[in-house]
Amino acid sequence: MLKFTVADLAKYKHTPMHVQETLDVKADLLARDPEILDATPMQLDAYLSADDGDFLLSATIKGELTVPSTRSLTPVKLPLDFTFSEIYVTDDAAREKYQDGELVITLEDDELDLGAAVLDHIVLSIPMKILTPEEEQGANMPKGEDWEVVSEDDFAATKAKENEKNSPFAGLQGLFDDNDSDQKD
Template identity: 70%
Template structure:
């Protein structure tokens, strides 16, 4: 486990604790998000330093994740290669000294759980829209018998056309145009 107590971390106020691990988090990620199809081994390279009773974490993650396409449900491999940083404090009142944009977390039971941070950031890195390379390159949408997926802009245009056709005055359109041609 990648849990460190405050007493262990306090030893690293002059030089940061360097953690390099290869993590097998497949089961944990798939439990938290059942849509995840597969997870490779995750390479973790992290530094944890003590700063006046607070702890600063800077970590880099690398690996890959397989999730379904949001359009066709085909498996899509997403490369993971990103960094994140967090500040851990022992009490809520210590959060005030940090800026609003910084991620400040209050430690529970005087422990820093690095694996929980890794899992959280991997889940947050999954984009809302995931497409296969073919789906991203083309405009073709999936379809079937009596159904099809349409783009939002196409759907709005289709709705406007239907509203115009359903109008009670739609049948009268062009009525006076024909009369004006006969008078000339």
């Protein structure tokens, strides 16, 4: 796909290498993640530059995935438009130059596989919660025979009512109300 050798990348010390490609990654994504139902061709706009033996990548990916709703499994079109950055080093000792939290990857075989990085970040960009527009708008939750999905708020309210009803002091409710007119003076 998009593989570059360290020798090729070292030429871009003063001016970054600009990569603009339309990538057909559908087959690779479907093989990698069975939750992905479909993928449009992805637009890649990336800059790679050499800096003191290390290589810096800044890339933007645009496209669309079709994935199942996490509530009903109905297919949902998920637009993608995100940027990611990575730092590539040729040996592990160079990692110490960078701060915690920066994505630093050691190159193996003196080759940078930009295609693999794109696939990784596409899969990582899929949110944990995916809903259809109707599911986002409405309060209708799926249900079946002897089961139903409820929101956390509804569950907490139901649980509080059950706890109150099953309380050993439930029979004493109302005994000491302040509304009693006989005790006012």
